[in-house]
Amino acid sequence: MASARDIKRRIKGVKSTGKITRAMEMISAVKMRKAVQSVVAIRPYAESVIDLLDQLNIATKGDSHPLLTERPVKKALYVVITSNRGLCGGFNTQVVKRLRSTLKEDAGREQSFITIGKKGENAVRRLLARPNGGGDIIASFPDVLNTPTAESMRPIAKIIIEEFESRRVDRVVMVYTDYISLLTQAVKVRGLLPVALKDTRKALNEMQAEMSEEKNVVQAEYLIEPSPKKVLWRMIPRLIEMELCHAVLESNASQESARMLAMRNATDAAKDMVADLTLAYNQLRQAKITQEIAELSAGMAAVTH
8 A cells, every 4th residue: 555655656646747737738739729820721712722723724725744644553552640649649640550450451452651750750761661562762851840841842742753654663651640620630641643623623622611711702804825735734734742741731630630639638637646645645644643542542541541
């Protein structure tokens, strides 16, 4: 049985842990708000890009970009987006779980991976180390999570486009987490290449509906120079960069939301533990006081008799 001193030491330790988790919750709340603002800001831009690409694709009259052309899938490239750090509940676990189910569905195809986030890289390495694991990690980018911009996504997009155009892979898929609300995040599997404009538009519309945001539809006519084909061929790589940046921003917002909730739950658990330990400490102290009073009473009774 623990002594009163041990219980008091544990109370002090749990209180210190609760202060740390509370501070981490507040930090994650600030980061989450910034990440959500970035996500909301990029969505109208993403939709405008899809609108423009639709018009360009129509204007080229069937002379489409190679990145828009589908072909039989023999090898797939998976872009796995997770976090660099833990303490965010089941955020990374859910992404890896969805990746496993996707790999089972695509069984029989060759596989390769690009990881964004250390947790995803470690998980993929464990998957590849299994006896039935196959494929390889062709690149890892843990640092882009800190400053996700279209410019920082350019090296990733370049590798993806080179892999697809050289026919080393026939399909590129992103596995990441969409931010819906503070309490809700959904792991998504989205095709990145070949570019499917309809699917991309559908995904953006679903995000807008989930966020319950009003959309202001603006009709516009486009004057395209020097030619629709040249503009389309320059725009498609930018679309890939935008899609990657958008996915990372969604993942960051989801990650910070999950971490904030996990730290809040940890803080609440620490408070409950302190209450239980305080009760046990008071009971132990009361029992000791009662025992001392009983011994004192017994001694006085022995003296008087």
